[in-house]
Amino acid sequence: MNEFFDAEDVELFLTELLQQPQKDSEHDFTCNGVSRADVYTMASRLYAAFTELADDDTGRCSKVPVCLAAEEKGVVAAALLAALASGSVLVLPHSFSKLALAQTQESTGFLAAVVDVERPLPTGTQRIFCGASSKGLPLPHIHVPKDTELLQIFTGGSTGAPKIWSKTAGNIFGEALYMTSRYQVSAKDIIVSTVSPYHIYGLLFSVVIPLVSGATVFAGTPLFPAEITECVEEQSATLLVSIPAHYRVLKGRAVGSSLRMAFSSAGMLPAEDSLDFSTCNKVGVVEVYGSTETGGLATRNRSAGHEFFKPLEPVTYTIQDERLYVQSQFLSPDLSVNAEGFFLSGDRVQREGDDTFSLHGRADAVTKVGGVRIDLEEVRDLLLSQATVKECVVIPLADETGRGTRIEALVRGEKADPGQLKKVLAGLLEPAALPRCIRVVSVIPLTPAGKPDRKTIMAFLSGS
Known part of the structure; x- marks a missing residue:
């Protein structure tokens, strides 16, 4: 399989990530003044709380599920670090409604939840805050295998049938490392995301990539055109992470001269909306094709003349009978693969040239x-x-x-x-x-x- 970052690279990175950085520790993680040092301080407090849930003498939590019922990006980043250090599995609900949390608990059995504000939780759930009153423990210097289960992501399901997808440390951080390298994301970048961090796309681009790259991310999640424009302009954002519905309402609007790139996912972005945004803002919109369970599979940038999708370098693919088969280090371990190790996606595709393809809707449509x-x-x-x-x-x-x-x-x-x-x-x-x-x-x-x-x-x- 074509791997951009091999297992050793990812595992070495994870070991280094658990150690609080000495350089740029006071650099902002979020635009509201939460520094990278603050993230590690919160992580140490969550790590202490997670180890109390441990069921053995090693301090490792042996896959104890902990619900991540927080939206503050610094807290989410801290929870990821604490989970890596402790062996906990973070459960991400598809929303924080009472019903959604109850469904998630029934499916996963979590008994504790990380929260950033007071919110209703299923009866008997232990609330875990990472405030100043919490005691912390230094994050251990340990080796984290890439296939360590890190997340269970509860999706609402496009057909109304909710599912849970496991994602490993290698899935999540391997993709973040790849995207960071491909798009040269660095500490000089400021990210504004209109997507919640409890959606896989929002989590990757507004929490994990900033954690990996040193970029700063806007703390909130703007949704309305004026709000998005104001955030980009006030923060001098360089990267916009958004979805087709938001690009549609931004039509004809310049959102700021500081942008160097924009991203779109979670659905097909119409050509007219993509090209309109690029014309108004002089930057391309990179469409990321993939899903919670597969991770990113391919990209397209219409402003660069790319009419079709081109697979990411870590993705090996084949097309048979208008169906897309893929291999990738980003695939959830829950997915079934054939004898050759390929997963059959749910989309109908058509080969376009040597290494591109077009999408033609769902095979189950x-x-x-x-x-x-x-x-x-x-x-x-x-x-x-x-x-x-x-x-x-x-x-x-x-x-x-x-x-x-x-x-x-x-x-x-x-x-x-x-x-x-x-x-x-x-x-x-x-x-x-x-x-x-x-x-x-x-x-x-x-x-x-x-x-x-x-x-x-x-x-x-x-x-x-």
Whole structure:
């Protein structure tokens, strides 16, 4: 397998990472004045708390799961260090709602949670703060194998079926080292991220990469156009980490002359939004294709003339029958691989040239209506081709009998007319593929990761 950083490189780095840096220890980790030294001080306090959960005499926690119910980036970085040092496994919920935390506890069995503010936790959960009143222990100088389980990430699931994915120390820090090297991230960089650190993309770019590279990261998570622009300008940010929904609302807006690069993930970024941002801000948007379970797989920068995705150097891939098979040091150990060690992704792709490919929707986006195979991505693409439609989600729902399936769609567009859209689609699709109902809304519900909230959408359409 083509590895950019081999196991020895990553493991040596992890050993060094556990030692508080003597150089630049007072350099800001977050823009609100939390220094790298502060992160290690908090890590020592969390390490002391984690070792109290240990079930043996070594001080290693033997995979005791600890919920990471904190959003403050310095605390999240400290928790990662403490988990590496103690052997704890950090559990990341997909949200901090009472229901989500209860589901996460039921699935993982955590009995303690790192918190940065008072928030409701499942009954009996021990709260772990890393405030000044907490006693700390020096982080040990130990060897951390790259395959050490570090995270269990609870995803909401694009189909409404939540899953937990394990990620190893090598998965997370190997990818961070690679991205840091590839994009030359350094202590001179200031990062503004519009993505929460409990989403894998936000965690990697707004916590782990700053920890690896020495970059400073804005402490908050701006969401609205004016807020994002203000953050970039006030902090003189050099890197913007965002999602397609935010680039869409930033259309036509210059967010600051300090940027040298922008990143997008958690969904497909339309070409017009990518190129508009690049034109307005004179920087390219690097689209990162991947998922929680696979890590980063490929990138594209349309402003540099890249129409298709090119695999990352650590990724080996092959395409068979329009399906993408991958090998990578970033893959979750939970994924099943074939006899050759390749994981079959859920996307349909087409080879474009020697070392690039284009994406053509999910392989599981095919459903049956009345025995006829329907490609939901095709229906969605036809809706998006209409000038009045800005966004849309097409989903299959059980019909009134519960035995069949009907197609329904939610669209955003001020001038979109459901009747007119149905007429257009009727001339392009076979009857079984026509959406039974098209609902026009002002906002498409999104998950915290910036993806369509299918559970909410399905509940909304089911009541139509």
